[in-house]
Amino acid sequence: MPLWLREHRWHQTPAAVFLSLPLRGARATPANIFCSERYLKVSIPPFLFEAILYAPIDDTNSTAKIGNGNIFFTLYKKEPAMWDSLTLENADKEKLQHIRENAVLKAQQKAREETEAKKATQEEHKKYALEATMKLEEAERKRIEDLKEKERQKVTEELELWRNQQKDADKYKSIQKEGELHQEIGQLKERRSEKITKTRIPNEGTSKTRPKPTKGCHGSCSIFLPNAKEEELPAPRSAATIKVNFTPRVFPTALRESRVAEEEEWLHKQAEARRTISADLSELEDLKEEEKNPDWLKDKGNKMFAMGNYLAAVNAYNLAVRLNNKLPLLYLNRAACHLKLRNLHKAIEDSSKALELLTPPVPDNEEARVKAYVRRGTAFCQLELYTEGLQDYEAALKIDPKNKNIEKDAEKIRHLIQGTMQCS
């Protein structure tokens, strides 16, 4: 239950109402005061003062002064008239409520409008600032342009001056030339008259052709001058040739540093491709078509192997490898031949190469890989490198665990190893 503050005092003039409200010890801040056109409220919990004003006031211009335990309101009336009393006495509760609500709404609206107005003014200020900066920059730019323009004009004037000088110089020269020309003609005529017996110089005719006074004399006077001039100039050089070697470059385009890496790669690939296609053309010319086919050669090799002619098989496989060195089966089979021929190191090499080519290890090439491991293992064992041999056999077993032969052989090798270890 709020404590009503009722000890207020007021007096009025036709234009304003002055209200003084003692605060009984409470401290007031502007937030506690709520004022709208017809409604005035001061709420400092637990104190409360409200007044439904007799007539509307101008709440934007009205003021409230807080101080000395007092709030002093100066309310400017909307219509200058004398009020009977400060508040509407005979207002019932509902009306009061209604007026209160209205007041609140109105206050909110006012607050909104105020914020909008503030925003608008802020934008105005920003725009103004922007325009001001733009103007400054524009001025700066103009200044620089003016300086440049002045330079330009100065230079243009100099140029004009120089050009005119040139023109005058040209004219002067051409007049001089004419004078000289006359002199030359005179001199030559004298000389010719002396050398009557010598061959006639048919220059006289040309001296008459002087179509344009200024320019033409340039052309014709040169016919006179070269005779004199050529004696000063050295004779044309004796012709010779210098042979030139260029830094080699495969491509017909110009050399660019940034393209060098690309070009190297391309050349490398080309070289690779060419190597596999035509290994040694001179030898292959003797062979028939089918003999150039690696697969046909492989079959031939297999047949030789079956017949027991291991050397011939190796030859067939060699040729096939030269034609296409990317077929693992060729190496595999050649390894088998080498085993039979007891070329154990070569057998190891070939099995290793076959295994390399048989990557990635997929079910498709299981069989081939097993064979490769087994052959290599055999070769190791025959070289008495039993541990390596065992490794290969175990690898083979891993791929194909069901193969009894391999198991048996692996066991044998293990025994052998254990045997040797026991002995030593």
Next chain:
Amino acid sequence: MSAAPGLERPQVVSHAQQALNYTVFDCKWVPRSARLLCLGSAARGTGLVQLYELRGARLELLREIEKPKPIKCGTFGATSLQQRYLATGDFDGNLNIWNLEAPEIPVYSVKGHKEIINSIDGVGGLGIGEGAPEIVTGSRDGTVKVWDPRQKDTPVANMEPVQGESKRDCWTVAFGNAYNQEERVVCAGYDNGDIKLFDLKTMSLRWETNIKNGVCSVEFDRKDINMNKLVATSLEGKFHVFDMRTQHPTKGFASVSEKAQKSTIWQVRHLPQNRDIFMTSGGSGSLHLWKYEYPAQRSKKDSEGAEMGVAGSVSLLQNVTLSTQPISSLDWSPDKKGLCVCGAFDQTVRVLIVTKLNKI
């Protein structure tokens, strides 16, 4: 970049430009005048030579000459100041020398090469240097030939590949070391990065090197002095400056290289009035102005006591982007310091002025 220090550097000011309706391959100032020539190829496959005069801030077309084959390059280097004949190389391998007053019939003509003449240079003319006037042409057929306008049909020197060797395109040629009547060298750059220096007095190969990128342009800083510096520009935005005063028996010439931009550097041209300043033009449509600084000692002895050159350093004075297409040709005016013309593949020729070159 703040305004004050920026404006102390040389500025490249665009003075005039002209839109053309053909592809311009080369542009050259006519010596002792405010006129310039544009050489190129018209859309219908014929060659064009246009003569412009610089009037105020505009270029005015004085004359247009059409030839049957597109023209790739031209030079005034081998003519006298009075004659001012233009030597051109065209797409068919013909070398022609024209009198621009009477351009119907060439003064000298020879089918010098089997393929397009990529580059041409002349020496001995224009009152510069001594010795016979000569023209050198470099072609896609891998040969470099030196011609004397007084000798018809056969070159006075022919640098050709050894029999059976596959040829490389010669992209650029330049004369140098022509300080007296006998001495002369020709420097040639090829598309496989080879740079070869031929000595015409001894008719031999004096030096060669490979700069790992196709060589787009070579130029000596001066043709008519004891060879001092050689700038070679290449693909991939690099250029090399060689100090040509000291040749080491195995290492050749010392050099400093700079990577200016990502695109090809099409041309290098030294300022005629100051041989340590040069401009490079790039495939991105930009121009860079460089200054070379000599080292404290230009040569030193190596471990075996042989003389070895020391390269200096290069600093960028200014750069500017004029176009989106490569600037393929560049020429300084020999008469007015700082005036230059450049032609780009956007079918525009621009006259530029470089300011403040006196203060460098």
